Amino acid sequence: MPRITAVDKLADALFGKGLSEEAAESLARAAVQPEDMRRKLADVNNLRVQGGTIHIVETRLWSAAVVPHPANPREYGRRSYALGGASAALRILPMPEPAPGGGPELQIRVPHPNDLAHRLDDAKARLVKENPLDNDIAAEGVLQPLMVVPMMVCYDNSPNRPPTLLITADGSSRISAVHQLLGYRPSLLAYELADNTRKFRQEINRWIRLVQKQGWDSLSAADQGKLRALTVPARVVVGFVPDARAGVRFHTAVRNFIGLTHIRPPRPYASAVESEAKGDAVLDSLAEPTRSRNARITSQEKRWFAGVITEQEAAEEGFSPHQDVRAAEIIRTVLGGGTGTARRVNEGIRSLTAQQRPKREDRVDIAVELILRPVRTAKNDVPPYVRPRRAVLQRAYRLPEIEELPADALLEGAPDGGRSLEELRDAALKEAAEGLGAGGRLGVAQTELAVKATFYMVTADTMALQTEGSGAARAEDSRSAVGVLRAMLSRQRGVIQAYEVVRAGRLGRPLHEVDEDGAPIYTDGGGYRELTDALVRHTYNGEALTEAVVGLPAARAHWATVTKSVDNLRQAVSAMKSVPAYEGGGSLIKREGWDPPEIEKARRYLDKVSRTLADWADWYNAQNDEERQSADVDAMDALDV
Known part of the structure; x- marks a missing residue:
């Protein structure tokens, strides 16, 4: 005082x-x-x-x-x-x-x-x-x-x-x-x-x-x-x-x-301008070390993400010349990496807005605006071109699997090496064969390939991915961009198609349809069949795969349902906890609790499921232990010989 x-x-x-x-x-x-x-x-x-x-x-x-x-x-x-x-x-x-x-x-x-x-x-x-x-x-x-x-x-x-x-x-x-x-x-x-x-x-x-x-x-x-x-x-x-x-x-x-x-206040900024300003604040936050954490990105990466260096300067720093790689790096950095990254990004948003709990949609919009900076420059910021593409990218990159992308280097296109695009395709094909994405969540390779293919499918002159609920061609298909991507990357043909989209996009070529083996499909006139939104939605209509009824692919599909149900349960409990006792009041649950018999009944079911899952883990460990022991015996026998 x-x-x-x-x-x-x-x-x-x-x-x-x-x-x-x-x-x-x-x-x-x-x-x-x-x-x-x-x-x-x-x-x-x-x-x-x-x-x-x-x-x-x-x-x-x-x-x-x-x-x-x-x-x-x-x-x-x-x-x-x-x-x-x-x-x-x-x-x-x-x-x-x-x-x-x-x-x-x-x-x-x-x-x-x-x-x-x-x-x-x-x-x-x-x-x-x-x-x-x-x-x-x-x-x-x-x-x-x-x-x-x-x-x-x-x-x-x-x-x-x-x-x-x-x-x-x-x-x-x-x-x-x-x-x-x-x-x-x-x-x-x-x-x-x-x-x-x-x-x-x-x-x-x-x-x-x-x-x-x-x-x-x-x-x-x-x-x-x-x-x-x-x-x-x-x-x-x-x-x-x-x-x-x-x-x-x-x-x-x-x-x-x-x-x-x-x-009569000053005219507010447009939403895109706000996202741009927040993007720079987020990059500052990611590039600054704190007392307990190292910087999330380097100063060179910050300039690359911000779009303030030339293509030649980016190449000299070791960054990929491909725009889809930059887009995927931004997506992984701003949206992937779990809660640790989200916390750093939210700190950047709060530094500009004082918003305590920025939503995931806020982070997606910021990432998209950073991605679009060179695209808007190339198109001289033409609104009829930029606006619909911004909207689709914002919807597509809300794919929940993006949050599970690893915080370390990408599988493909990273400055310090990594897999080739063909190896990324093969990894995604393996995940699709195991049933990932079939009614559940995509694997890491499928997700990365979806992010990269989406960039070209959206920024192409003829958009091969658009928003739901618009256009006569989608009168009976109201799936979101996320739903279309998941259905596409769940199938072998869709993985091959996404790979060909990235290849064509990097070469600056138009996008065309391919078959299961990656061969182009021709029109009656002998030309390549152009890849359009209507064609993608028709080919990958989201119907459940019927061939995976036994073995690991079928089990993977069911496990995806299990994990989704667990996530739904977590969200339901959180939503119930936040129900107010009255308008503007505190939590009803914290104030009055809930009926103990009903709680006990639910806990019995959960305990039974928990014991079942624990048994599965024990069986898995026991099986792997037997295989390791068998391998050790074989090795010892070989030494004796």
Whole structure:
């Protein structure tokens, strides 16, 4: 906590800037570093708004000193007006006016303290419900500064001393989320802490002592999230100079600022631009080592993925000249490698958006935008070409098997060697022969080949893979791109076709259909039959393979069903756990549990299945042990001879 003498000196400096004594004391008490704020008063920042210039100082404030705007304009459209018969408890408060004295302060007149207390708490409740930011703030704290303005409260009929509050002219959603994390009611902050320095400092010290006693690393994740919200960055308004001819008063200037921020804000970025910006942030995160982890990619890989080096420079660094290899490397790096990679990618997304739990779809969109950078450049960013291809790649690369791609080098095309494209094809053929993908999940080689073939099937002039539900040719085939790819790579012919697609794509040739042996299929006119989306969907219609009824392929198909069922069970349990007890409430299960007889019945079934699977593993180990022992005996016999 800052020293009282430092707080008093800041209050004197603020009073000298033209603020009232009450506003100066409130701001000084709220400052986390009063000495720093006092130095900045000598060189304030100027913020131009319609009708004048607002003087601001950027600093950090204690969250317990700031409350949401009690007459928040966000509530326009659903306000209850007295003229319409609204009860006194529901009526809106008047908009603030300039405080007397001409300083950079607002004044709001309310009938009674209860009216203000109700409006503060109601504003927080509405904002937390409609714009929930508490999870994001718990992860990173408040990143963008709040615009904070002193506001004097005047009562029509009350013996209470009116407080001077620090309200958010912009940022009420953020401060409400902070109060939600810390368990604060704005009304209590306004009436119990605003004018009571001793109570205010005790509240802050409570959190400081917690860190000092336990240490940051020993705190729970929930307490760490609360401590990140203990202070907020702020632009504190300390002055206002109206334009000479405009005659704008201070409250109008504040309202104009709110309008520029929320009513006429800058035009938002397009979704593709957002994905591009996030892509660079993700690459930065992957290329930076942390205290516990090495960098995920090298600086050279970062430049290759970002598309900022020439083809010649990429070749000199040892990178593949083929765009499908680059695409597959990006996919593996951003989407593969399990939770470890996802965590690093999410850190990059959060650094730009403060989004606590980015979805897998967010990561896919980022990977696709990085992949498309050279493609868009080659096509001069022609929207009719780029947009549909972006959409299909985003859908196709949601293939769940991609997450299981190994985090180490790819099977084919890696700078340090690896398999040839033919060896990748043969590995995928082996997986297909074993039944992988037939009603279940593709193997690693099948998945890698699917990723590479998809790139050319989508970016070809005639797209051989499109989105579901569009076009007369797919009137009876509503399968997603993922479903079509899985059906294709599950069959020998589909693996051969994917291999030929990659070969043709690397040579810059049109894509054509091939048979089971890879031989081209000709049209009646004697030319190659062009590979189209309709042709792919017709050839690989997703019907179950009927030939695999015995042996390992059939067993593989059933095992895929088993693993899918286990995954579905896990998701169902997670979904049930997240069911709220009431709208906006916590988990029903955590609050009330579940019927023990039903739980016991389910556990008996699960225990039986678990014992069965354990038996299978024991049989497998026993069989392999016998084979190893037999091999050892044969080797010993050979030595004796």
